[in-house]
Amino acid sequence: MGRRSSKEGLSKGPWTVMEDEILTDYVKAHGEGKWGNVPKRAGLNRCGKSCRLRWLNYLRPDIKRGNISPDEEDLIIRLHKLLGNRWALIAGRLPGRTDNEIKNYWNTYLCKKSAQGNQSSTKRKPISRKVTPIANPTDHHQVSFTTNLQSVDEYHHTFNMSLAPPTTATWVQHNAAKQKDISSQFVKDFNAENISISDYLDLDFPQLRDFDTYDTHNLNVSEKGGVISTNIGHKSQLSICSDKGQAFLVPDWSGDDPVLQTNLLEPDFGSLASLMESTDEWMYN
DNA sequence: AATCTTCTCAACCGCTGCTTT
DNA sequence: AAAAGCAGCGGTTGAGAAGAT
Numbered sequence: 001m002g003r004r005s006s007k008e009g010l011s012k013g014p015w016t017v018m019e020d021e022i023l024t025d026y027v028k029a030h031g032e033g034k035w036g037n038v039p040k041r042a043g044l045n046r047c048g049k050s051c052r053l054r055w056l057n058y059l060r061p062d063i064k065r066g067n068i069s070p071d072e073e074d075l076i077i078r079l080h081k082l083l084g085n086r087w088a089l090i091a092g093r094l095p096g097r098t099d100n101e102i103k104n105y106w107n108t109y110l111c112k113k114s115a116q117g118n119q120s121s122t123k124r125k126p127i128s129r130k131v132t133p134i135a136n137p138t139d140h141h142q143v144s145f146t147t148n149l150q151s152v153d154e155y156h157h158t159f160n161m162s163l164a165p166p167t168t169a170t171w172v173q174h175n176a177a178k179q180k181d182i183s184s185q186f187v188k189d190f191n192a193e194n195i196s197i198s199d200y201l202d203l204d205f206p207q208l209r210d211f212d213t214y215d216t217h218n219l220n221v222s223e224k225g226g227v228i229s230t231n232i233g234h235k236s237q238l239s240i241c242s243d244k245g246q247a248f249l250v251p252d253w254s255g256d257d258p259v260l261q262t263n264l265l266e267p268d269f270g271s272l273a274s275l276m277e278s279t280d281e282w283m284y285n
Numbered sequence: 286a287a288t289c290t291t292c293t294c295a296a297c298c299g300c301t302g303c304t305t306t
Numbered sequence: 307a308a309a310a311g312c313a314g315c316g317g318t319t320g321a322g323a324a325g326a327t
Binding site for chain 2 (some may be wrong): 058
């Protein structure tokens with residue numbers, strides 16, 4: 001392997017054992033980051049970008065290599081249905097796996113498998129377009145939202161969620177000072193798309209039932225039902241699960257125009273946009 | 286055994302967006 | 307507000323490995 005050429009005098013192509021050792025020693029001593037300075041300070045004839053990639057995809061101590069388990073494979077397929085080619089996001093749910101590895105695995109194997117699977121479609125039930133009342137917490141598997149929000153531009157709100165059964169949870173952001181109720185907006189957007197979360201909670205998705213297995217930053221309300229907040233970089237995800245399965249809310253707060261993308265495990269479901277403001281940290285109250 | 290074809294996956298490239306100056 | 311620097315992402319490449327002929 002290797003495309004060893006010399007561009008501006010820098011080495012390219014496969015890393016040698018010696019280079020790996022130098023980089024590993026350097027990162028252990030000085031930590032990650034400032035990759036632009038790494039080659040010079042570590043004495044490597046590589047660009048910083050190459051060093052970063054080598055560390056993140058290969059040298060990191062917590063990396064799991066090869067032997068993707070059936071559970072991981074299933075999770076990748078399902079997350080790909082949900083998220084598309086957002087490899088970094090998918091990798092974030094598979095501890096020890098890198099986006100590059102998952103991307104390669106998908107491109108060489110899973111895309112074919114997934115395509116085959118689609119042809120022999122046993123399929124979930126078709127997407128229901130019926131409107132289901134959302135705010136009845138006593139209804140089994142029904143999820144209700146009460147969201148208090150000052151405005152889209154203000155980053156403080158309260159997010160109350162009732163899950164019945166198994167539990168009722170209240171989520172409060174650290175600074176919930178100035179608030180304004182936007183629950184009507186939220187619910188309205190659900191109804192505008194004629195979506196009911198409860199329609200999807202019976203989907204079989206056992207791998208994600210226990211989010212502790214997959215999320216590094218999560219807060220599990222209960223063993224089989226609850227709300228998970230996951231922060232990956234400056235992007236955040238909010239997931240909902242119940243004892244019958246789970247629905248996903250995937251707020252993407254990375255842009256100037258914060259949008260709540262709601263994908264409920266249906267590949268052709270599209271996205272439901274609802275204004276949601278950014279948040280840095282949640283805590284379970 | 287030799288050659289050809291396909292597959293794998295580490296690494297590179299270009300782009301985007303965020304942060305700092 | 308603009309420019310520069312930096313980090314991260316996803317698409318693509320291509321050498322080597324594995325399999326087929």
